[in-house]
Amino acid sequence: MKKSTNLIIVLTTTAIISGLVLASLDNVTQPIIEAHASEVLKNAVTNVLPGIESYDREIKEGVEFFLGKNLNGTIQNVAFQAVGNGFQSKLKILVGMDLEMKTILAIKVLEQMETPGLGTKIETDPSDKKNPGWFYKQFFGLNLAKEKISYLKNETPNKEKGQIMAITGATISSQAVVDIINDAIIKNRKIFLKQG
Amino acid sequence: MSEQNNPTENSLGRLVLSSSPHQNSNDDVKKIMRGVVLALLPAVVFSVYYFGLRSMLVIMTAIAACLVTEFLLKKLRNKKINEGSAVVTGLLLAMTLPPSIHLGYVVLGSVFAIGIGKEIFGGLGNNIFNPALLGRAFLQASFPVKMTTWTPTKLMVLDAKTFATPLGGFKFGENIIHNFSDYWNGLIMGNIGGCIGETSAAAIALGGFYLIVKRWSDWRIPVSYLLSVFVLGGIFWLINPAQYPDPVFHLFSGGLMLGAFFMATDMVTSPETKLGSWIFGIGCGFFLVLIRLFGGLPEGVMYSILLMNAITPLINRFTQPTVFGEVVK
Amino acid sequence: MAKTKTSLLAEFTKGLWQENPVLSMLLGLCPTLAVTSSAINGLSMGLAVIFTLVMSSALISLTRNLIPKEVRIPVFIIIIATFVTITDRSMAAYVPDLHKALGAFIPLIVVNCIILGRQEAFASKNNVGRSIIDALGMGIGFTMTLTVLGSIREILGSGMLFGAQVMPDAFAPWLVMILPPGAFITLGLLIGTANWINAKKG
Numbered sequence: 001m002k003k004s005t006n007l008i009i010v011l012t013t014t015a016i017i018s019g020l021v022l023a024s025l026d027n028v029t030q031p032i033i034e035a036h037a038s039e040v041l042k043n044a045v046t047n048v049l050p051g052i053e054s055y056d057r058e059i060k061e062g063v064e065f066f067l068g069k070n071l072n073g074t075i076q077n078v079a080f081q082a083v084g085n086g087f088q089s090k091l092k093i094l095v096g097m098d099l100e101m102k103t104i105l106a107i108k109v110l111e112q113m114e115t116p117g118l119g120t121k122i123e124t125d126p127s128d129k130k131n132p133g134w135f136y137k138q139f140f141g142l143n144l145a146k147e148k149i150s151y152l153k154n155e156t157p158n159k160e161k162g163q164i165m166a167i168t169g170a171t172i173s174s175q176a177v178v179d180i181i182n183d184a185i186i187k188n189r190k191i192f193l194k195q196g
Numbered sequence: 197m198s199e200q201n202n203p204t205e206n207s208l209g210r211l212v213l214s215s216s217p218h219q220n221s222n223d224d225v226k227k228i229m230r231g232v233v234l235a236l237l238p239a240v241v242f243s244v245y246y247f248g249l250r251s252m253l254v255i256m257t258a259i260a261a262c263l264v265t266e267f268l269l270k271k272l273r274n275k276k277i278n279e280g281s282a283v284v285t286g287l288l289l290a291m292t293l294p295p296s297i298h299l300g301y302v303v304l305g306s307v308f309a310i311g312i313g314k315e316i317f318g319g320l321g322n323n324i325f326n327p328a329l330l331g332r333a334f335l336q337a338s339f340p341v342k343m344t345t346w347t348p349t350k351l352m353v354l355d356a357k358t359f360a361t362p363l364g365g366f367k368f369g370e371n372i373i374h375n376f377s378d379y380w381n382g383l384i385m386g387n388i389g390g391c392i393g394e395t396s397a398a399a400i401a402l403g404g405f406y407l408i409v410k411r412w413s414d415w416r417i418p419v420s421y422l423l424s425v426f427v428l429g430g431i432f433w434l435i436n437p438a439q440y441p442d443p444v445f446h447l448f449s450g451g452l453m454l455g456a457f458f459m460a461t462d463m464v465t466s467p468e469t470k471l472g473s474w475i476f477g478i479g480c481g482f483f484l485v486l487i488r489l490f491g492g493l494p495e496g497v498m499y500s501i502l503l504m505n506a507i508t509p510l511i512n513r514f515t516q517p518t519v520f521g522e523v524v525k
Numbered sequence: 526m527a528k529t530k531t532s533l534l535a536e537f538t539k540g541l542w543q544e545n546p547v548l549s550m551l552l553g554l555c556p557t558l559a560v561t562s563s564a565i566n567g568l569s570m571g572l573a574v575i576f577t578l579v580m581s582s583a584l585i586s587l588t589r590n591l592i593p594k595e596v597r598i599p600v601f602i603i604i605i606a607t608f609v610t611i612t613d614r615s616m617a618a619y620v621p622d623l624h625k626a627l628g629a630f631i632p633l634i635v636v637n638c639i640i641l642g643r644q645e646a647f648a649s650k651n652n653v654g655r656s657i658i659d660a661l662g663m664g665i666g667f668t669m670t671l672t673v674l675g676s677i678r679e680i681l682g683s684g685m686l687f688g689a690q691v692m693p694d695a696f697a698p699w700l701v702m703i704l705p706p707g708a709f710i711t712l713g714l715l716i717g718t719a720n721w722i723n724a725k726k727g
Contacts, residue, residue: 169341337701
């Protein structure tokens with residue numbers, strides 16, 4: 001009887017002390033972690049929506065849109081997240097577009113865990129020292145008024161036709177990026193343009 | 197071990213089917229290794245014909261690098277250099293490489309094949325995986341772009357410097373095999389993009405038959421491998437001909453012929469029993485179709501064989517025949 | 526075993542080579558294989574383990590007479606988990622990029638056998654000073670191995686060391702080395718080399 005009381009006391013005390021320590025630690029670190037996360041998001045949004053001063057978050061039909069505004073507060077452009085499966089991981093890409101959703105302004109890969117050295121080239125290509133971001137930068141200024149994005153392998157792509165060049169050796173990752181963005185645009189266009 | 201009467205043939209036949217270590221008689225291993233090299237000659241000749249002397253250079257580099265690696269590692273371990281298996285490993289490795297590959301990679305792959313693939317396990321007879329395929333797997337995982345940059349053969353009139361293989365074309369939507377003449381010239385005779393020794397199904401099959409006739413390789417493995425690919429590939433083709441390639445295409449494209457006749461039949465890394473050989477071949481075929489149709493890679497011969505190599509000890513254990521007189525539990 | 530007084534120096538150095546947690550005892554292999562795709566990842570994983578190990582060892586050694594035998598494992602785990610969470614949250618707050626790179630493996634230090642193993646085998650039976658020395662030795666041995674492993678894989682797999690280019694431009698990185706197979710091959714060769722050296726020594 002006395003023994004078991006002792007056990008309970010020791011375990012409870014340990015747990016309480018541990019809880020207190022962690023709770024106070026959380027008070028310190030949680031704001032920093034959150035601030036960092038929102039900083040990352042803010043950087044990403046201003047990255048894909050060039051020339052904006054601030055942005056608003058708006059949720060339409062469960063989809064999160066970031067509306068970029070200029071100095072006067074007029075809405076200039078819009079960004080949203082496109083999520084889908086890559087070659088071996090979940091890809092999360094932030095896409096910035098004009099208000100009519102006809103032209104891609106810029107994109108940014110937020111999350112990816114593709115094959116190092118191959119699929120990771122969708123974000124950075126270490127073998128291209130001058131322009132490691134060549135792959136995703138191809139999406140900047142793609143005209144999608146008529147066509148969806150498509151990828152080519154051996155020909156020169158035409159931006160007016162929505163074409164980009166696939167990564168050699170990582171066709172599936174390239175294709176995944178293209179498909180994910182296409183799907184997100186088609187879906188979000190309906191939602192976003194419905195209300196003007 | 198029934199149908200052989202000739203005593204020498206019998207001992208060779210036993211060598212194929214008995215448990216390791218196989219090298220209890222060096223002469224036999226040497227003889228078989230010479231036989232394998234001879235059997236590969238038609239494919240070598242075809243590759244030189246299609247890809248030029250460049251492919252000869254790759255082959256020579258691989259063989260030399262394998263021999264040197266084996267020599268150095270045996271020296272290090274104070275073991276004597278034995279049979280010519282390094283020559284076969286080098287030759288087989290070279291057959292699976294694209295003709296345009298940088299010779300540095302050939303050396304690296306050979307060192308890996310002999311070092312990690314064979315010697316680290318204690319030399320020939322103790323290795324789990326087919327050394328040549330392991331060397332290729334290392335190169336494939338290390339330099340995926342270089343390893344899949346194909347050059348057209350010398351007989352093709354094309355603008356492009358690089359070229360898709362039939363399987364790659366199928367996977368990524370640029371089908372290049374359309375009619376019978378494509379099948380004949382391309383897949384069977386080998387006038388097509390691909391690895392040095394894998395493009396001509398006819399030349400490989402010729403060498404393969406030689407090995408089987410000489411009883412240096414177990415016919416059950418290629419037969420069950422090819423048959424299961426044909427049947428399984430055929431089932432998918434019947435389900436949806438628009439999406440899946442036909443079974444004949446499966447048989448003659450990629451490295452299947454080379455894999456089935458020369459890689460899967462490797463004595464050390466394939467099962468010892470007859471039933472085991474059937475299981476081994478069918479398993480290879482199953483994984484191959486799975487990888488080709490649903491995997492991220494266009495070709496899966498290498499991985500299908502390596503996977504089955506890994507479970508060969510298990511197959512051996514489960515297919516061990518009961519000893520005469522043993523009480524069946 | 527623990528009865529014979531070993532010198533403090535021996536207590537420290539045994540973790541470095543003779544009883545190296547990875548090379549000789551094959552403990553903590555999961556983070557060893559998973560995070561060592563670069564030297565910096567290996568080093569920071571090692572530092573996180575050193576911190577957790579030293580802190581838990583010190584605390585458990587201090588309280589070893591207060592903890593009843595019957596509940597020692599739950600108490601050890603709570604203490605270890607607390608220190609791991611401190612490490613995890615602090616890294617997320619102050620070095621977010623590194624935290625992202627090490628991913629789930631920081632929280633998983635809780636179940637790293639090296640840590641619980643040292644508490645059970647050493648800290649709960651020895652005084653604070655010795656426990657800290659032992660934890661430091663083991664932690665540094667672990668860190669060294671992970672850093673060496675990470676360095677080899679990074680040099681061959683991406684031509685860099687601690688993020689700086691060390692191989693000539695003509696060198697084509699062996700991608701396989703920063704993929705999981707590269708971890709197994711390199712670790713196998715490292716353990717083999719260690720055994721070979723030990724065998725040579727006699």
